[in-house]
Every structure is written in structure tokens, then in C-alpha cells.
Amino acid sequence: MTTPPTRRQKWRERKQYRRTTWLIAAAVALFIGGGAAAGAWWTQRDDDPSALPVGTYVPPSEITEPSRQPESSSSTSQRSSSSSSSSSPSAAAQRSDASPSSEQGSVEAPAGSPTRVQVRSGGRDIVDASLEATLLDSEKVLAPPFGTAGWYAEPGWPKPGYQGASILVGHINHGSNPDVFWNLPRVKIGDVVTVTYGSGRTVKFKITKSEPASKKGVPQDDSIWDWDNPNPVLRLITCDPETPINQGHYEGNWVVWADQMVS
Template identity: 30%
Template structure:
């Protein structure tokens, strides 16, 4: 039996659990609540239709490619407490939360936009499968916790501190943007062979009536 087969056999039960949990996230997409206020200048910038994903950061092939044969480090379950994004100088507190009543992953309250929510119904960062961290793009005060997620370059480190005192490091594979009405649930939430991370926020065009019309997702894989 190869290393990959052993890993899959050992983690099969966990993958089944993750796959079942994905069915909880039934909504096609999520987005932070429409911010209040913000000033006319900021509202005009949002309404300009500028996308929030930097050029050259989307690499769908890196996400779709089969994981290389490797003995991935898989960690025991432990809640994330802090997230560091060195490329953009972000230091973000993380808290655990359940799915929203409509079935979407948890979103921090609009008055708590400087923190990120971890969906505790799925894997924790370092466990096998995709751990979900969700944060606001902006708020009535300005830039929020995940304001720079759309600019993360392939290979950028994502560092997560966990409640048990351990640290797990991921590397960004791709940053992608999807319309809210065409959100790929299985691609984002579905099971994976190795520990992965999803950073999710809003993107696309903003209007006062409907808020943002898209979601940005940064895909990251654990570093060996």
C-alpha cells in the first residue's frame, strides 16, 4: 500500500464526516452584511465595479491538481485563535462559530469586523480537509479583517495559531472570485486529502441595495 493509500484509508472516515458536514452549508454563497454608512466617497468607490482580486493571483489549476505523493502533517483537532498573513501585515483574532440560520458559514457581526470566524462544524486548521475562516472585507469604519485577502499571491504564507499552543502554516494556492448566484459549494467546502484552508470574504461590485455581488476565496494547502 502506498503512502497516499494509507493516508486515504486512515482518513476515510474523517473525509466522510467532512462530506456530510458540507451538506449543512446549503446556501449558494455567503457575504458579510451590507455595511452601514461609510461616506459618499467610499460608497462611490464600491459602486465603481472594481473587482477585489489582484491580477495574477487566480490559479484554478493549482487547486484542481491532484495532491502530490507526500506524507502530509495532519494535526489533532484544536480551535484556531489567531491568523497571520505576513504578505499584507495582517494579525487577526479568530473565534469559533456555528453556521448561520440560512445554512451559510458564520460571518462576524458587522460591529466585530476586525475578527474572523472559524466554522467549527468542519475541520480545524491542520486537520484533514478544508478549514473555513470567514471575515469582512470592509465595514462602516473602513477596511476590515480580510480587506487584503484578494491580493494574496501564490505561495504566500498563512499562519494559524491554535488553542493547544501549536502553529500550522499554509501556502496560498489560488485566490478566486465567484458571483454570489454561482458559488461552487463542493469546490470550496468539499473534502480534501490533505489539510487545507479557505479564507472567504466579499468581492465584486457593491451597491447600496444588494451589497457585494460576489465572494472571494483564497485556497491554501498545508506546508510540509
């Protein structure tokens, strides 16, 4: 007979999970703003500020996916030195999302994988980007490719519309060019995020909070890395282009919180 875990066991699991989440979140916070350090993936410097004034609206249709460049050995070394302590979610976070049923009302989460994220605000598109499953790389860093957003697809983390916090990440710019989450800081409370699955099914979320956050604070914020939330929620993370660039990365993040809409 299996006995329920004791309070001490639960505390130990939670402590280990939070430590692991902090490491992963730190890697996310480091690499999603302005790209990796100069030379990584791109021939141009990706730590250059955008040529456009911060806050300038750019239609998502004008943000195209650039040609990817092979990652150089020097960039691999740089990333390894800054993220070698990162790790994947612990066993405490391994929750299967194989069942498409959601615990929020009678909403049924779509089967398959999400393929697109859209945000509309003030009658115009703010974000309209393809979504790719994004895993930790060999250095245990979560770094989505430029020109597309990533949904965090490691085991234990839910897809949009499933119980818990689904994490979407994207770059604010690459070099001096806007990237898929360039307009994300422009969203307003009440705006709707639509995630589309390959089947054509959609899941909608209403934005409840959008604000800058320090990169030291993001990894420690349980409201962001809320994997065991009983309801399906969404978090979108990018960098804050109004913060200074330090060693090739913006010093701050921008985070958007959203709750699933139930019709």
C-alpha cells in the same frame, strides 16, 4: 454485521450534503461582505463603500475591532426573510475531528482551537486577525462578527490542519472602514497563511489560488466546500470590493485556496 453503503446510498448522501452546503454557502456569501443590511449590529450604514480606494494597503495593526451594537429587531426580520431556508450540515457531513492526527504525511494537527490567522505577502502583513469559532445563528446564517475572522465550527467541519477543507470567513469592511480581510485580495500565489492555536502551535498553508468568484458560483464550487478532501486544506472567503453593492451587499466574493505545508 454492518455492511458498507451501496453506491445509491452514497449518491443520496452526497446529494443531500451538497444541497445543505449550498444553502450554508449562500448564507456565507450574503453576509460576509460589507456587513448585514443597514441597521444590523451597527448604527452606521454597513452597505456604504469604503472611503479608501479599492486596493489601498492598510496595515492590519490599524484595523481594530469596533464596539458591537445590539442587533435590532428590524435587522433580525431582514435576515430571517433572506435566509430562512438555510440549514446546518447533514448527517452525511458529521465527521469527528477529535483525533489530532492528520492523514497528510506525519503532520500532527494541534489540539484545542485556532485563535489567530496571519498572512504575509511581499515582506509585509496582509492579514493578522484573531479567530473565533463561528456557528450558524438562530436564522441559520454564518455571520462572523466585525473586527475578527471566524472559523466555521459547526459539527462535521474540520479545524485548520485537520483532514478536509477548513473554512475561514471575514468581512472586507464595515461601513466605510476596512475590516480584517480588507487586504485579502492582495495575496499572491505562494504566500503563506499561518494559523495559530491557543497552545502556541501553528499550522502553515501555502496559497495555491486567489481569485474573485460570483456569489452564485461559490455555493456550487466543490473545490471550496471540500469537506471530505483527504488532506488538510484551507479556504478563506470574503467579499470582492470591486463589485457593485446591491441591497446592502457586494455582488461578488473573493476566495483564497491554500494547501497545508509539510516540512
